[in-house]
Amino acid sequence: MGPNGEQVGIVRIEDALRLAQEADLDLVEVAPQARPPVAKLMDFGKFKYESAQKARESRRNQQLTVIKEQKLRPKIDPHDYETKKGHVSRFLSAGNKVKVTIMFRGREQSRPELGFRLLQRLADDVSELGFVESSPKQDGRNMIMVLAPHKNAKAKSKAAKDAGGDEA
CATH class of the missing domain: 3.30.110.10 (Translation initiation factor 3 (IF-3), C-terminal domain)
Known part of the structure; x- marks a missing residue:
């Protein structure tokens, strides 16, 4: 997937890494279980921050069983x-x-x-x-x-x- 969420299609790893370097972004594997694995061009720091926010929000919505x-x-x-x-x-x-x-x-x-x-x-x-x-x-x-x-x-x-x- 491209930096704006558009579908790029099946691309060789070398080409994907080159595209990421040109756009000054990281190549992040989003779905490793998929065949072929899905990777996305994005800022990895932002990705980590957003996933941590989602995890924190899901913990907040959980109810504690007493x-x-x-x-x-x-x-x-x-x-x-x-x-x-x-x-x-x-x-x-x-x-x-x-x-x-x-x-x-x-x-x-x-x-x-x-x-x-x-x-x-x-x-x-x-x-x-x-x-x-x-x-x-x-x-x-x-x-x-x-x-x-x-x-x-x-x-x-x-x-x-x-x-x-x-x-x-």
Whole structure:
């Protein structure tokens, strides 16, 4: 490609380098995977600067995924369960992933189905806010499950918060 973006066609490397030298520009390989490889006559410093700007802009638009953790025990009291479920709901509605860990102690380790049932119950209770990203897995003394928010959960909670803020 020429300095103004026009198509030059297939040119030998020697001729392309001579053209670049005459125009006081650099010969930059833009698409090395293409057959034949695509090269362009341009100022390499400007090219590096623009690609760095694009990379910085794409990093700025990325959203950071935050994983919150909630720990439970298999023999949890109903009120404590409701409190923990409220925390999980709050995390999911804020758009964060939640890692739910059930800690087994002593003889509880011989009854992993209690933890599995508890995690399933929690997943069902918060199903309108999030979904099970990784199913319950036993990991030594702990059982771990990861819940992720639905794609539109953050937008809904933000809209509800904005609507509530206008009325007050």
